[in-house]
Amino acid sequence: MAAPKYTGKIEWPTKIELGRGLEGAITNETKIGYVDGEKGWLVYRGYNIFDLAEHSSFEETSYLLLFGKLPKDDELSDFKKKLVGYRKVPEVVIDVLKSIPKEVHPMSALRTGVSVLGCFDRKAEEITPKNDTEIGIKLISQMATIAGAIGRIRKGEPPIEPDPELDHSANFLYMMNGEKPDDFSAKVMDVSLILHADHGMNASTFTCMVVNSSLTDLYSSVCAGICSLKGPLHGGANERALAFLLKLKDEENAVRYVKDCVSQKKKIMGFGHRVYKAYDPRAKVLGQYSQKVTEMKGMGHLYKIAKKVEEEVIAAYGEKGIFPNVDFYSGTIYYAMGIDVLMFTPIFAVSRVSGWVARVLEYLPENRIFRPRAVYVGPLEERYIPIDKR
Numbered sequence: 001m002a003a004p005k006y007t008g009k010i011e012w013p014t015k016i017e018l019g020r021g022l023e024g025a026i027t028n029e030t031k032i033g034y035v036d037g038e039k040g041w042l043v044y045r046g047y048n049i050f051d052l053a054e055h056s057s058f059e060e061t062s063y064l065l066l067f068g069k070l071p072k073d074d075e076l077s078d079f080k081k082k083l084v085g086y087r088k089v090p091e092v093v094i095d096v097l098k099s100i101p102k103e104v105h106p107m108s109a110l111r112t113g114v115s116v117l118g119c120f121d122r123k124a125e126e127i128t129p130k131n132d133t134e135i136g137i138k139l140i141s142q143m144a145t146i147a148g149a150i151g152r153i154r155k156g157e158p159p160i161e162p163d164p165e166l167d168h169s170a171n172f173l174y175m176m177n178g179e180k181p182d183d184f185s186a187k188v189m190d191v192s193l194i195l196h197a198d199h200g201m202n203a204s205t206f207t208c209m210v211v212n213s214s215l216t217d218l219y220s221s222v223c224a225g226i227c228s229l230k231g232p233l234h235g236g237a238n239e240r241a242l243a244f245l246l247k248l249k250d251e252e253n254a255v256r257y258v259k260d261c262v263s264q265k266k267k268i269m270g271f272g273h274r275v276y277k278a279y280d281p282r283a284k285v286l287g288q289y290s291q292k293v294t295e296m297k298g299m300g301h302l303y304k305i306a307k308k309v310e311e312e313v314i315a316a317y318g319e320k321g322i323f324p325n326v327d328f329y330s331g332t333i334y335y336a337m338g339i340d341v342l343m344f345t346p347i348f349a350v351s352r353v354s355g356w357v358a359r360v361l362e363y364l365p366e367n368r369i370f371r372p373r374a375v376y377v378g379p380l381e382e383r384y385i386p387i388d389k390r
């Protein structure tokens, strides 16, 4: 897919109107990423997402997000070596993951794993840009190891040692599935990790920044990001989107499902976005991969049903700016690749940790604690009544 050119001046509103959920609020200036919801643009450090999805790798994109430029050959190979060097986590982390009930949501296990990881880093409390950068790189590497181990433990299988010969995405798939992936599957996972790595001031990124702005340690901030990403209105939407798609037997069923949702004013998972009022560019790329992967794995019907749902939702709500978001097609891809549905959100976290870390590091040198206010609409003149008189 040829990368479209994004050109023109970025216009920010001169007068800000605040809506519920802090809609319209501006947190800070950033050079990391830009989302234009009207045009359907997503940019990391000046590079448009189509270009990165086609040509970059997750490691290179993470470097770009963290350090603000595409790495030279030696810089990329040093960065990759560092990521590989950090892959193994202390055995105690795996022991704790094994002791968690298997039925627990893997995002809760991931949150716990990262928390334990922080407890075993003696430099966790050294809050300097240099040390936090190192911890950030460690976290980008080790989140994949922890998520991979969670995927295995959930299936009653032993966690797998990372393979230093494999790139980040291929190794992640290997640690999760226990088999070295073919090149195409590794590429698909890599593209997905690139596409999910950063996305403006979304709930989990904002959460990380708020928590980190108190100058706590980076492990705590990333744990908070994981907690926020877990919810069904954020990262958890991909599980729900796939769940309803799997219940639809054919395209006719898909049409009926959307019509019922519309008439009952029920939200359709994987559609709509606070910022995008045009087609989410990530969904564009993932839609194409979904078609290829599902056909390759003999599940072409799943893509056809998803496509039908998309057409029906756009017919009903397109004018309102409701289109597929990143979560709509990602689930079909992971499912076709044989990945357990509950692992979808941890995959999102394995990617988004790059954006979380990059944004926290950018804010750190000029840190100011986040402290908005709420509009108090309660009473003022109540007087205390002793408990026996109430």
Ligand SMILES: CC(C)(COP(=O)(O)OP(=O)(O)OC[C@H]1O[C@@H](n2cnc3c(N)ncnc32)[C@H](O)[C@@H]1OP(=O)(O)O)[C@@H](O)C(=O)NCCC(=O)NCCS
Pocket (backbone or CB within 6 Å): 021, 232, 233, 234, 235, 237, 266, 267, 268, 269, 270, 271, 272, 273, 274, 275, 317, 320, 322, 325, 326, 327
């Ligand atoms: C992403 C999301 C939370 C954004 O929420 P938001 O900016 O607060 O938007 P709202 O929930 O206020 O929705 C605005 C309007 O669009 C409608 N809408 C939003 N998403 C919709 C969806 N997925 N299906 C149907 N209608 C939807 C709402 O019903 C509302 O309609 P109204 O103005 O007639 O009341 C919301 O679109 C959603 O819940 N989507 C489904 C979950 C999902 O896919 N999340 C992943 C996001 S990447």
